[in-house]
Amino acid sequence: MRILLIKPYQTIGTWLAAPQLGLLYLTSSLRQRFGTDVDVRILDMKVNKQEPDKLWPVLEEFRPDVVGVSAMNCEGASTRLIAQIVKSFDEKIVTALGGPFAHKRGEELLRDTQFDWTF
Secondary structure, eight states: OEEEEEEOOOOSSOOOOOOOHHHHHHHHHHHHHHGGGOEEEEEETTTTTOOGGGHHHHHHHHOOSEEEEEOOGGGHHHHHHHHHHHHHHOTTSEEEEESHHHHHHHHHHHHHSSOSEEO
16 A cells, blocks of 8 residues: 655745654554555655645656645645645545644535545
């Protein structure tokens, strides 16, 4: 199984990049639990200052089965666009959203976006 974990680029406010510890812990846990049965990659769009439209080539190259996004509230617009891009690339890709944005608006996001899960 191929899993792509994404940290969105924040286009508003002060730009600050830091190691994505949550995504790193999740990656480590998945690799420890599933070994070579899982290929996990992290795309830190924040560090690379990548807008969501730069996601398509990554999807073409990696062909993930699952895409997970970890988002703060201020990354909401980019996060919604990421889900749209992923589902337009392949509607069978499972999309999951975590972080404060998902916690605050979980039910709304499941209803109004193309995310399959929130946590």
